[in-house]
Every structure is written in structure tokens, then in C-alpha cells.
Amino acid sequence: MKLIDTSSAREVARKAINLRLNLKQSQTEFWSRFGISQACASRIECTSLVPAPVYILLRLYLSGRLQESDLA
Incomplete structure (x- = not known):
């Protein structure tokens, strides 16, 4: 699986970690x-390397375009 290693992916990982902790x-x-x-x-939280499909889901989830019920 392709891992995304960009500043955008690191930012998405950081936001996801902060949300999880909150x-x-x-x-x-x-x-x-x-x-x-x-x-x-x-691994995601330690390295900020995010698998491409997860990166897409996280971007949609964190932007509010994907809801909890969509993930179930």
C-alpha cells in the first residue's frame, strides 16, 4: 500500500491525533x-506516514464531508 509522505499528510495525521486525544x-x-x-x-502516529486510502478518508472526515455514519 502506498504511503503518503507530504506536509499535507503530516498535517492530516497531526489533526487526527489531536482529535483522538480530545x-x-x-x-x-x-x-x-x-x-x-x-x-x-x-505507525501513523509515530511517523506521520499515512496510507493513501486512509489519507483520503481522513481528509474527508476532518473536513466534515464524511460523517461517523458514513464510516460504519
């Missing part, structure tokens, strides 16, 4: 809505 959710709770395992979530 929601007081574990990595498993937060990232599972995007189909991401805890191990992959840890």
Missing part, C-alpha cells in the same frame, strides 16, 4: 472507524 479515545477506538489496526495506527 475525544479521549484509544488508538484502537479511533482508528478502527477507518479500518486501521492499532499497530498501523501507532
Whole structure:
């Protein structure tokens, strides 16, 4: 799977991490809505390298164009 390593991807990862922490959710709770395992979530949070499909979902989710119910 292609990993995105751009300033935009790092910013999206940072926003997702901040949202997760503000929601007081574990990595498993937060990232599972995007189909991401805890191990992959840890790699994303540590490296800010985001798989391309997850990057797209995160951008849509963080912009409000993708709702919680859309991810279920």
C-alpha cells in the first residue's frame, strides 16, 4: 500500500491525533472507524506516514464531508 509522505499528510495525521486525544479515545477506538489496526495506527502516529486510502478518508472526515455514519 502506498504511503503518503507530504506536509499535507503530516498535517492530516497531526489533526487526527489531536482529535483522538480530545475525544479521549484509544488508538484502537479511533482508528478502527477507518479500518486501521492499532499497530498501523501507532505507525501513523509515530511517523506521520499515512496510507493513501486512509489519507483520503481522513481528509474527508476532518473536513466534515464524511460523517461517523458514513464510516460504519
